[in-house]
Amino acid sequence: MEYAGKTALITGASSGIGLAYAHEFARRGSNLILVARRQDALDALASEITGKTGRTVTTIALDLASLDAGQKLVGLIAEKGLKVDFLINNAGFGTNARFAEEDRSKIQSEIVLNIATLVDLTAAYLPHLLQQNFGAVVNIASTASYQPVPGMAVYAATKSFVRSFTSAVWGEVADSNVRVLSVSPGATKTEFFDVAGAKPAGALAPVENVVKTTFKALDARKSRPSVIDGGANRVLAVFSTILPKRIIIKAVAKMFLPKAK
Numbered sequence: 326m327e328y329a330g331k332t333a334l335i336t337g338a339s340s341g342i343g344l345a346y347a348h349e350f351a352r353r354g355s356n357l358i359l360v361a362r363r364q365d366a367l368d369a370l371a372s373e374i375t376g377k378t379g380r381t382v383t384t385i386a387l388d389l390a391s392l393d394a395g396q397k398l399v400g401l402i403a404e405k406g407l408k409v410d411f412l413i414n415n416a417g418f419g420t421n422a423r424f425a426e427e428d429r430s431k432i433q434s435e436i437v438l439n440i441a442t443l444v445d446l447t448a449a450y451l452p453h454l455l456q457q458n459f460g461a462v463v464n465i466a467s468t469a470s471y472q473p474v475p476g477m478a479v480y481a482a483t484k485s486f487v488r489s490f491t492s493a494v495w496g497e498v499a500d501s502n503v504r505v506l507s508v509s510p511g512a513t514k515t516e517f518f519d520v521a522g523a524k525p526a527g528a529l530a531p532v533e534n535v536v537k538t539t540f541k542a543l544d545a546r547k548s549r550p551s552v553i554d555g556g557a558n559r560v561l562a563v564f565s566t567i568l569p570k571r572i573i574i575k576a577v578a579k580m581f582l583p584k585a586k
């Protein structure tokens with residue numbers, strides 16, 4: 326995969342995994358379009374990256390958790406005369422509560438951001454990537470996509486959607502030079518758990534691991550639909566698929582299901 330002189334659109338670039346992707350794409354020679362709600366964080370990152378690498382970095386502060394957000398973003402990017410070669414659908418968040426106690430408007434935003442905007446941006450940019458027969462769509466799923474998660478029922482389901490959707494689209498474009506890939510991080514050191522109000526069940530991996538896993542898959546000669554970050558996470562995902570669901574679900578509930586209020 327050639328990165329120099331290309332443009333990467335990264336959603337959720339103001340912190341965590343998205344911020345780490347921004348550094349790595351710039352290091353590999355790509356110009357960047359960075360999107361999140363926090364303009365100050367995006368601008369600070371942009372000047373750091375431009376100072377270090379000389380890349381062109383465009384920042385767009387936008388709330389992507391609304392049904393017209395994808396259309397707005399695509400419009401803003403077109404107005405600036407920018408084209409997109411790599412789409413990194415990374416923005417997302419989780420909520421941790423018993424489902425009957427979830428905040429209804431929060432889970433609506435969670436579904437729109439984690440699913441609807443990701444699908445809409447993929448729909449907007451994939452035809453152009455196929456036309457130029459080059460580029461990639463990277464959709465961030467999660468190890469939560471491999472089994473239902475009591476206490477994070479909506480979040481895990483959104484990530485299952487992301488992985489299923491991405492694999493199906495991969496199956497439609499696998500003969501082209503366009504890579505379509507879902508990346509499933511396990512617990513990773515970012516703002517994620519604070520935002521979700523959840524406690525991580527174990528040690529947190531550094532964001533750099535997720536970035537390394539992603540580029541290894543993108544640069545591999547053989548295209549694949551999905552990748553899991555971390556050896557232990559890959560083993561757990563296999564167990565989650567082969568063990569009886571009632572055993573897996575009860576074990577996961579012990580980790581993430583808060584006590585009833």
Ligand SMILES: NC(=O)c1ccc[n+]([C@@H]2O[C@H](COP(=O)([O-])OP(=O)(O)OC[C@H]3O[C@@H](n4cnc5c(N)ncnc54)[C@H](OP(=O)(O)O)[C@@H]3O)[C@@H](O)[C@H]2O)c1
Nearest residue numbers: 337339340341342361362363389417467512513515516517
């Ligand atoms: N960390 C983990 O353990 C873990 C594990 C598996 C999967 N993931 C996934 O990895 C992705 C990145 O998360 P992270 O771990 O890096 O967490 P993070 O540090 O909380 O980053 C989330 C990013 O998404 C942006 N974002 C959130 N809501 C948004 C909205 N409404 N509109 C636009 N941007 C929004 C945030 O920026 P603003 O707040 O500035 O908008 C931030 O840049 C997510 O899809 C997450 O589900 C994380």
